[in-house]
Amino acid sequence: MLVLVTYDVATKSTSGQKRLRKVAKICENYGLRVQNSVFECIVDATQFKQLKLQLVDSIDPDIDSLRFYQLGNRYHSKVEHIGAKESFNVEDTLIL
């Protein structure tokens, strides 16, 4: 299924910048960056659980936030990209 991960990490402090890098790094292991703080991940239920656990462990819940959107398996017609960095097919890219 496609899971969209969006995040806001407070980066005023050095530790915030470190958290931001860590969050991005974790997301990169599961999916592809489609915008600055937006990742699209093709995961099964177990991977989704792991991804979530790792991200929750990496943020400061008082000042950072994570959002997860489950778009299921039939997501192609639900996603639209306009402008810079043309949209790509997450699954195609993962298969390569």
Place this chain on the structure above:
Amino acid sequence: MLVLVTYDVATKSTSGQKRLRKVAKICENYGLRVQNSVFECIVDATQFKQLKLQLVDSIDPDIDSLRFYQLGNRYHSKVEHIGAKESFNVEDTLIL
């Protein structure tokens, strides 16, 4: 239906900062900001078309980008928020 709007606007220039403000302003007219560059909008097909047209008109497609995710009407169980700024119910808030 719930439409998620995410955007990346290149803000190095003054005109970029102006575009960013305009994009946020348009999104505010249709929904609620849930993260820095993420809005959740409850719209019908006509409103969605209007929202998209206005946003497309406001960005520089060579350096900015927009993404739209259609989450349908039964989206409650598909959205999860963790961390700062507790999630809210978009429809409840719009009704108030």
